[in-house]
Amino acid sequence: xxxxxxxxxxxxxxxxxxxxxxxxxxxxxxxxxxxxxxxxxxxxxxxxxxxxxxxxxxxxxxxxxxxxxxxxxxxxxxxxxxxxxxxxxxxxxxxxxxxxxxxxxxxxxxxxxxxxxxxxxxxxxxxxxxxxxxxxxxxxxxxxxxxxxxxxxxxxxxxxxxxxxxxxxxxxxxxxxxxxxxxxxxxxxxxxxxxxxxxxxxxxxxxxxxxxxxxx
Amino acid sequence: xxxxxxxxxxxxxxxxxxxxxxxxxxxxxxxxxxxxxxxxxxxxxxxxxxxxxxxxxxxxxxxxxxxxxxxxxxxxxxxxxxxxxxxxxxxxxxxxxxxxxxxxxxxxxxxxxxxxxxxxxxxxxxxxxxxxxxxxxxxxxxxxxxxxxxxxxxxxxxxxxxxxxxxxxxxxxxxxxxxxxxxxxxxxxxxxxxxxxxxxxxxxxxxxxxxxxxxxxxxxxx
Numbered sequence: 187x188x189x190x191x192x193x194x195x196x197x198x199x200x201x202x203x204x205x206x207x208x209x210x211x212x213x214x215x216x217x218x219x220x221x222x223x224x225x226x227x228x229x230x231x232x233x234x235x236x237x238x239x240x241x242x243x244x245x246x247x248x249x250x251x252x253x254x255x256x257x258x259x260x261x262x263x264x265x266x267x268x269x270x271x272x273x274x275x276x277x278x279x280x281x282x283x284x285x286x287x288x289x290x291x292x293x294x295x296x297x298x299x300x301x302x303x304x305x306x307x308x309x310x311x312x313x314x315x316x317x318x319x320x321x322x323x324x325x326x327x328x329x330x331x332x333x334x335x336x337x338x339x340x341x342x343x344x345x346x347x348x349x350x351x352x353x354x355x356x357x358x359x360x361x362x363x364x365x366x367x368x369x370x371x372x373x374x375x376x377x378x379x380x381x382x383x384x385x386x387x388x389x390x391x392x393x394x395x396x397x398x399x400x401x402x
Numbered sequence: 403x404x405x406x407x408x409x410x411x412x413x414x415x416x417x418x419x420x421x422x423x424x425x426x427x428x429x430x431x432x433x434x435x436x437x438x439x440x441x442x443x444x445x446x447x448x449x450x451x452x453x454x455x456x457x458x459x460x461x462x463x464x465x466x467x468x469x470x471x472x473x474x475x476x477x478x479x480x481x482x483x484x485x486x487x488x489x490x491x492x493x494x495x496x497x498x499x500x501x502x503x504x505x506x507x508x509x510x511x512x513x514x515x516x517x518x519x520x521x522x523x524x525x526x527x528x529x530x531x532x533x534x535x536x537x538x539x540x541x542x543x544x545x546x547x548x549x550x551x552x553x554x555x556x557x558x559x560x561x562x563x564x565x566x567x568x569x570x571x572x573x574x575x576x577x578x579x580x581x582x583x584x585x586x587x588x589x590x591x592x593x594x595x596x597x598x599x600x601x602x603x604x605x606x607x608x609x610x611x612x613x614x615x616x617x618x619x620x621x622x623x624x
Contacts, residue, residue, distance in 0.1 A: 242549035243518060254503050258517070261509035268502045281476050284487035291480035295517040296465060300527070327465035 193218040193251040199393035202354030208388035222395035289348040297324035413438040413473040419615035422576030424469040428610035442617030511570035519546035
């Protein structure tokens with residue numbers, strides 16, 4: 187395992203996809219460097235030719251690790267899981283692993299892409315109600331799923347990738363003024379997770395590129 | 403690790419002939435040689451059977467989407483979660499390479515399609531967009547393929563990643579079908595186009611194709 191250079195994360199303080207990777211690094215105790223990519227300033231720093239070479243989709247996060255360049259937060263997290271297996275972010279049994287991945291995918295494919303910055307810029311004036319619609323739709327599905335799967339964490343009593351994906355999505359929900367009282371299981375899990383160190387250090391309020399007015 | 407003892411009943415796939423997410427799972431089953439039953443859920447008829455049969459289907463899949471799979475006594479949704487489960491419980495032939503770096507490349511390609519393209523042009527979204535839906539779908543497919551083309555130029559051999567078939571190939575073919583359906587000019591993506599042509603010659607992609615499913619309408623049958 188090539189661990190000569192520290193991993194580098196190209197991300198944005200408030201990008202939920204970047205936050206997922208920051209949390210995974212923190213849970214695994216992996217030290218890494220951050221290179222902020224401001225999605226709003228200068229028309230969006232992710233749109234430069236330079237960044238496009240790193241990530242042709244022109245999104246964050248991108249990670250350089252062990253001599254490879256990877257994009258897509260879940261692909262990055264699964265790679266980290268396979269190469270640094272301890273502590274684990276997936277349960278042992280295939281059925282529980284599938285439940286974890288199902289929850290991750292519901293968020294990562296079924297909610298977040300429908301309310302990310304790029305999409306909301308295309309939607310224009312209706313963007314808040316649009317974002318609320320897709321978050322609520324997704325959470326209305328996630329709530330009964332989590333009622334079945336959750337123990338102390340999203341799936342049983344061990345932390346997993348599902349928890350890593352959940353917290354940033356709840357942050358987005360709150361940012362778009364979704365009433366979280368209708369999703370008590372999600373709300374409760376989120377509150378538990380936010381007490382954990384890994385979720386605190388990776389929080390948008392305390393990143394190198396967090397603007398002063400949003401710092402914790 | 404096999405769960406052969408709990409393969410007492412055949413898996414059941416709740417899907418739709420033209421749903422690319424359902425097609426991915428059909429292909430994975432075919433590549434693994436897994437026999438399964440299909441229960442068609444028509445996304446359009448009766449106002450959308452997954453919506454119309456609201457309570458029934460919603461209990462199966464609270465997101466009210468396809469596919470849903472019942473397998474080994476569990477009910478799973480989300481095509482990649484299903485495929486990763488199949489991969490872990492029926493490892494042969496493999497749909498992921500051996501090395502972690504190549505596995506990450508496969509997953510990156512899958513995720514680009516499954517999170518970065520398809521959800522932006524699925525039926526639900528296009529119904530919300532309304533009149534502009536064709537140009538909307540084209541926009542997001544082209545945007546995604548413009549990123550995927552250089553990635554695949556780097557990773558591809560005979561297949562998306564090297565010379566072994568993987569989940570990336572499973573995700574690619576349905577997305578190209580969608581591109582063609584929305585009249586995207588595929589000649590601007592020669593790597594994607596070439597891989598798709600190769601893959602469509604394989605039996606697993608033929609038997610899982612939308613043109614020959616139990617619920618394929620007569621006028622669209624091969």
